[in-house]
Amino acid sequence: MEYLKKYPKLFQWLFLLIVFFALCFAIDVPETYKFIRGQAEFVKDPNQSVYFFLGKEVRYYAFDVFWRLPPLLGWLPIWINDSLFFLMNEWMPMEFWNEDTQEFKTRPLLLEISRNLTSFMTFLIELIREILLGGLETIVAFTSWDFIDAYPWLELPGLPWTIVAAGAAILSYKLSGKGLALFAGLTMIYISIFGQWKPSMQTLSFILVAAPLSFIFGLGLGIAAYKSKRVEKALYPILLVMQTMPQYAVLVPALVLFGVGDHAAVIITMVVAVPPMILLTILGLRAIPPEVIEAGRMSGCTNWQLMFKVLIPTARRDILIGVNQVIMVCFSMAVISAFIGAKGLGFNLLLALNQLNIGLALEAGLCISLIAILLDKMSLAWANKQTDYFGNLTFFQRNKNVIFFAASFVIGIILAYVGTFIFKGSFNYLFEIPHNKGISTADFWNKGVDWIFDTFFVYIKAFNTWLIQDVLQPMRALYLRMPAVATLVLAVGAGYLIGGVRSALVVAALTLFIALSPWWDRALVTLYMATFGVVISCLIGFTVGTLCFQNKKSAAFMLGVCDIFQTFPSFVYLIPVMMLFGITDTSVLIAVIVYATIPATRYTIEGLRSVPVGLHEAATMSGVNKFQRLTKIEFPLAFPHMMLGLNQTIVFALFMVIIGAFIGTEDLGQYILKALSDKNGAGIGLTLGICVAFIGLIFDNLIRTWVGKRKKHLGID
Amino acid sequence: MSETVIKCESVYKIFGQNAKKMLEESNGNVDAKTFQERGCIVGVNNASFEVAKGEMLVVMGLSGSGKSTLLRCISRLTDATGGKIFIEGQDLLELNNKELIELRRNKMGMVFQSFALLPHKTVVENIAFPLQIKGTNTEESISRAMEMVKLVGLDGRENYFPRELSGGQQQRVGIARSLAVEPDIWFLDEPFSALDPLIRKEMQDEFLRLQEKLQKTIMFITHDFDEALKLADRIAIMKDGIIEQLDTPANIVLNPATEYVRKFTEEVPRERF
Numbered sequence: 010m011e012y013l014k015k016y017p018k019l020f021q022w023l024f025l026l027i028v029f030f031a032l033c034f035a036i037d038v039p040e041t042y043k044f045i046r047g048q049a050e051f052v053k054d055p056n057q058s059v060y061f062f063l064g065k066e067v068r069y070y071a072f073d074v075f076w077r078l079p080p081l082l083g084w085l086p087i088w089i090n091d092s093l094f095f096l097m098n099e100w101m102p103m104e105f106w107n108e109d110t111q112e113f114k115t116r117p118l119l120l121e122i123s124r125n126l127t128s129f130m131t132f133l134i135e136l137i138r139e140i141l142l143g144g145l146e147t148i149v150a151f152t153s154w155d156f157i158d159a160y161p162w163l164e165l166p167g168l169p170w171t172i173v174a175a176g177a178a179i180l181s182y183k184l185s186g187k188g189l190a191l192f193a194g195l196t197m198i199y200i201s202i203f204g205q206w207k208p209s210m211q212t213l214s215f216i217l218v219a220a221p222l223s224f225i226f227g228l229g230l231g232i233a234a235y236k237s238k239r240v241e242k243a244l245y246p247i248l249l250v251m252q253t254m255p256q257y258a259v260l261v262p263a264l265v266l267f268g269v270g271d272h273a274a275v276i277i278t279m280v281v282a283v284p285p286m287i288l289l290t291i292l293g294l295r296a297i298p299p300e301v302i303e304a305g306r307m308s309g310c311t312n313w314q315l316m317f318k319v320l321i322p323t324a325r326r327d328i329l330i331g332v333n334q335v336i337m338v339c340f341s342m343a344v345i346s347a348f349i350g351a352k353g354l355g356f357n358l359l360l361a362l363n364q365l366n367i368g369l370a371l372e373a374g375l376c377i378s379l380i381a382i383l384l385d386k387m388s389l390a391w392a393n394k395q396t397d398y399f400g401n402l403t404f405f406q407r408n409k410n411v412i413f414f415a416a417s418f419v420i421g422i423i424l425a426y427v428g429t430f431i432f433k434g435s436f437n438y439l440f441e442i443p444h445n446k447g448i449s450t451a452d453f454w455n456k457g458v459d460w461i462f463d464t465f466f467v468y469i470k471a472f473n474t475w476l477i478q479d480v481l482q483p484m485r486a487l488y489l490r491m492p493a494v495a496t497l498v499l500a501v502g503a504g505y506l507i508g509g510v511r512s513a514l515v516v517a518a519l520t521l522f523i524a525l526s527p528w529w530d531r532a533l534v535t536l537y538m539a540t541f542g543v544v545i546s547c548l549i550g551f552t553v554g555t556l557c558f559q560n561k562k563s564a565a566f567m568l569g570v571c572d573i574f575q576t577f578p579s580f581v582y583l584i585p586v587m588m589l590f591g592i593t594d595t596s597v598l599i600a601v602i603v604y605a606t607i608p609a610t611r612y613t614i615e616g617l618r619s620v621p622v623g624l625h626e627a628a629t630m631s632g633v634n635k636f637q638r639l640t641k642i643e644f645p646l647a648f649p650h651m652m653l654g655l656n657q658t659i660v661f662a663l664f665m666v667i668i669g670a671f672i673g674t675e676d677l678g679q680y681i682l683k684a685l686s687d688k689n690g691a692g693i694g695l696t697l698g699i700c701v702a703f704i705g706l707i708f709d710n711l712i713r714t715w716v717g718k719r720k721k722h723l724g725i726d
Numbered sequence: 727m728s729e730t731v732i733k734c735e736s737v738y739k740i741f742g743q744n745a746k747k748m749l750e751e752s753n754g755n756v757d758a759k760t761f762q763e764r765g766c767i768v769g770v771n772n773a774s775f776e777v778a779k780g781e782m783l784v785v786m787g788l789s790g791s792g793k794s795t796l797l798r799c800i801s802r803l804t805d806a807t808g809g810k811i812f813i814e815g816q817d818l819l820e821l822n823n824k825e826l827i828e829l830r831r832n833k834m835g836m837v838f839q840s841f842a843l844l845p846h847k848t849v850v851e852n853i854a855f856p857l858q859i860k861g862t863n864t865e866e867s868i869s870r871a872m873e874m875v876k877l878v879g880l881d882g883r884e885n886y887f888p889r890e891l892s893g894g895q896q897q898r899v900g901i902a903r904s905l906a907v908e909p910d911i912w913f914l915d916e917p918f919s920a921l922d923p924l925i926r927k928e929m930q931d932e933f934l935r936l937q938e939k940l941q942k943t944i945m946f947i948t949h950d951f952d953e954a955l956k957l958a959d960r961i962a963i964m965k966d967g968i969i970e971q972l973d974t975p976a977n978i979v980l981n982p983a984t985e986y987v988r989k990f991t992e993e994v995p996r997e998r999f
Contacts, residue, residue, distance in 0.1 A: 298840060298842065300838040300839065300840050300841075300842035301842045301843075301844070303798075303803050303836070303838065303842065304836070304842035304844075304900075304903075306803055306830070307803070307830055307834060307835070307836040307904075307913075308831075308855055308859050308903075309827050309832075309859055309907075310827075311827055314859055318855075318859065319844065322844065322845075322847075323844060323845060325845075
C-alpha cells in the first residue's frame with residue numbers, strides 16, 4: 010500500500026496493462042479469421058457481409074466486433090474517388106478559349122485550371138532543362154511548331170558540361186570559398202565522366218523548379234499564418250497530417266489531378282515540401298524578441314519593410330532549416346516521383362533496383378546524393394552570406410566572378426568546338442558525355458555484390474532465416490493477435506494517463522479511424538515493422554549518441570555525419586541493404602534501422618549538450634564520477650529532448666517502412682504501391698496515407714504531451 | 727518655458743478584452759483592483775504631463791509600474807486606450823499609418839533595454855538601417871552611419887557583428903542607430919539596465935556629453951533612482967500606472983509628495999541639492 014501511495018502513476022500503468030492483456034486473452038481468435046494476403050477486399054465472396062452508405066456498396070469479412078471492428082469507413086476511399094472524378098470531369102463546366110483551334114470549348118473548371126498549371130510547370134522545367142541540355146520546346150512555347158519547321162537552327166544548343174561545371178564551382182566560390190568550389194567542381198566532373206550527365210541535369214532542372222517554388226509558397230503561407238490566427242488555425246491540422254503522411258500516398262491523387270510526368274512531380278513535391286517550410290517559418294518568426302520588432306517600427310518601417318528587412322532576416326536560422334528540409338524533401342521526391350513518370354536519376358535508380366542491377370543503382374544513387382549535398386551546402390552558404398560595403402574595390406575585383414564565368418563560358422564553347430574536330434564521327438566528349446559512354450563502375454559493384462553473396466551466402470542466409478523465423482514472424486503474429494478492442498483500450502488508456510481526457514479523446518479518434526478503415530490488419534503489420542525498427546534504432550542511437558557526447562570533437566563529428574546522412578534521398582538507403590540481403594523483410598528493416606537511427610543519435614547528442622554548464626560544475630563539486638553524472642544529472646535532464654528524438658525516429662521509421670513496400674512487404678505500403686497502378690487508386694492511396702499519418706500522430710500526440718509536462722516539471726524552457 | 731514637444735492629457739492604457747468599454751463606464755476613475763477582478767490589467771492610469779523642447783524627462787518606477795507602457799503609448803508602439811497625446815501639436819492618435827511612419831522616420835529615435843540590434847547586419851549596417859528604410863542611398867547612408875560610429879566611439883569596429891561586441895558596445899550601436907536620422911525626440915527605454923555598474927556609469931557620462939551637444943527632447947525610462955537623479959531635468963515617479971510625482975530632482979528629494987516617493991529619497995544625501 011505504501012508503494013501505491015508513493016508511485017500512483019506506476020500502478021495506473023500496471024492496471025492498464027493488466028486490463029489490456031486480460032482483454033487479449035479473453036477475446037478468442039475467430040476460427041474463420043486469417044490474414045488477407047491478396048487484394049481480397051476487391052473480390053466478391055459469398056462469405057462477405059455487405060452494407061450500403063451514401064449509395065456505396067461496401068463488402069467486408071465480418072468478425073466479432075471485439076476482435077475486428079467492421080470497416081464502417083470502407084466507403085470513404087470510394088467516395089473520395091467519385092468526388093475527385095466529379096470535380097475533374099463534371100463540376101462547373103465553362104467556356105474557355107482554345108488557342109490552337111481558335112474557338113471556345115466547354116470544359117470543367119478544375120480540369121482547365123489543372124491543365125494551365127500543368128503547362129506552366131512543364132514550361133518552367135523545360136526552360137531550365139533546355140538551358141542545361143538543349144532542346145526546342147521552350148522556343149516552341151513562344152512560337153509554334155510551324156515556326157520551328159521553318160527555322161530548324163533555332164533549337165537551344167544546351168551548355169557544354171565544362172561550362173556548367175565551371176559555373177557551379179564559381180558560384181560555390183562566391184558563396185562560400187575554396188572548399189565548396191572544389192567539391193562542386195569535382196562533383197560535376199564525376200557526374201560527367203561517369204556518364205550520368207543527362208539524367209543528373211534532368212533531376213537538377215526538376216529540383217531547381219520545385220525547391221524555389223516550395224520555398225516561396227512555404228514562406229508566404231508561414232507569414233500569413235504568423236499574421237493571422239485564423240489562417241494558422243486553418244493550416245495547422247493539414248500541416249500536422251502532412252508531417253507524418255508518407256510521400257507515396259500523395260502520388261496517387263496527383264496522378265488523377267495532374268496526370269503523369271515531371272510537372273505532376275513538381276506539384277506533388279510542393280505539397281510535401283511546403284508544410285515543414287511553413288512550420289519552421291512560423292517557429293522562427295514567433296521566436297523574434299519583441300524589442301527587435303519595436304526597433305524596426307521605430308525606424309519607420311512600413312509593414313512590408315518590417316517583414317522583409319527585419320523579421321525574416323532575424324528569423325533566418327529557422328527559415329534556413331526550412332530551406333534544408335525543402336531541399337531534402339525535393340531530392341527524396343525526385344526519386345519517388347519517378348513512379349509517376351518524372352525523368353532523371355530517380356527513374357534510372359528505380360529501374361536499376363527493379364532489375365536488381367545494384368551497380369547501376371549505386372551509381373545513380375551516388376550522383377543524386379552528391380548533388381543533394383552540394384545544393385544543401387550551397388543554400389546554407391547563401392543564407393549565411395554577408396554583404397560587404399567596404400574596401401575600395403576595383404572594377405575587376407568587384408566583378409571577378411562574372412569575368413571568370415564569362416571566360417570559362419568562352420573557353421567551354423571553344424573546347425566544345427575543338428571537340429567536334431577531335432572526336433570526329435563519334436561523340437563530342439567535351440560537349441556532353443552520353444549515358445552509355447562514360448566510365449561505368451556498375452560491373453565492378455555487381456561483381457563485388459556477387460562475391461559477397463557467394464562468400465558469405467551461408468552466413469547471410471542463416472542470419473536472415475533466424476531473424477525472420479525466430480524474431481519477426483512471432484512478433485508479427487503477436488501484433489496481429491491483438492483484438493481491436495484491446496488495442497483501443499490500451500491507446501486510450503495511455504492517452505488518458507499521459508495527457509488527461511483531451512489526449513485520450515484525440516488518440517481515440519485517431520485509432521478509431523484506422524480501426525474502422527478496411528486496413529486494420531495491415532496497419533498492425535506496419536506498426537510491428539516500425540516498432541522493431543524504432544526499438545533497435547533507439548538502442549543504437551542512444552548508445553552512440555551518449556558515447557560520442559563524451560568528447561566534444563566526436564560529438565561534432567557525429568552531428569556532421571547525421572547531417573550528411575539526412576541529405577541522402579530515402580530511396581538510396583535501399584541500395585546497400587538490397588546488395589546484402591536481397592528482397593526480404595530483413596532488407597527493409599535494416600534500411601529502416603539505418604534511416605531512423607539518424608534522429609535518435611542527433612537528439613541524444615543535442616539533449617545531452619543542452620544540460621547547463623552550471624549543473625555540470627555543481628555535480629563535479631559534489632564529487633560525482635563520470636558515470637554518476639551521466640545517470641543522475643545528464644540523462645534525467647536530457648530525457649525530454651531525447652523523447653522528441655524518439656518521436657522523430659518513429660516518423661522516420663514509418664516513412665522507411667512504407668518506402669520498403671517497394672522491396673515487398675505486406676503492410677499499408679504495399680497497398681499504397683498497388684493503388685498507384687489502379688485507376689480507382691486515388692481514394693485508396695489517400696485513405697491509406699491518412700492511416701499511416703494517424704499512426705504517427707498517435708505517438709506524436711502522446712510523446713509531445715508527455716514531454717511538455719515533463720519539461721514544465723523540470724523547469725526547462 | 728520654451729515650446730512644448732510632447733503633451734499627454736489623461737492617457738490610459740488598459741489591457742484586456744473590453745478595456746475600452748470599461749474605461750468609458752468608469753468616467754476617468756480607474757481603480758486597478760476592480761479592473762483586475764474583471765480581467766483587465768491597468769498599465770497606465772491617467773497620465774498627464776508635458777515635455778518641453780530640449781528637456782530630459784526621466785520616468786522612474788519599479789518593474790510593472792507602467793513606465794515602459796507609457797513610453798510605448800507615446801511612441802505609439804501600442805495604442806493608448808484613452809486620452810490624448812500630442813507631438814509638436816499633432817494629435818498622435820489621429821495619425822494614419824503613413825503619417826505615423828513619416829513621423830517615426832524623421833522625428834523619433836528609440837533605444838531599447840536589450841539593444842534590439844539586427845543580428846544579420848554589421849555595426850555600420852545596423853546604424854544605417856533607419857536611413858536605408860527612409861530611402862537614402864547606400865553610399866550616403868553608410869557615410870552618415872560612419873559619422874555616428876565615430877560619435878559613439880566605435881571607430882574600427884564598424885564591420886563587427888552585434889554578437890562580437892560587449893553589452894556596452896552593443897548599446898552604443900543602439901544609441902547611434904536611434905540618432906542616425908537626427909530625430910528631435912529621443913526615447914530611451916532602460917538603455918543601461920542590462921549593463922555592468924562600471925560600464926553603466928561610463929555610458930551615463932557619455933550620454934550626458936552627447937545630450938550637451940545635441941540638445942534633444944528626451945524621455946528616459948529607468949528603474950534606478952540614482953540614474954534618474956544624475957540625468958534628469960525633471961523626474962516622474964510611477965507606481966501601479968499612476969504618476970505619483972513629477973518634479974525637478976531637487977524638489978522630489980526635498981519635498982516628496984507621497985510616502986512612496988519618500989522611501990526612494992531617504993538614502994539620498996541632502997547636501998547634493
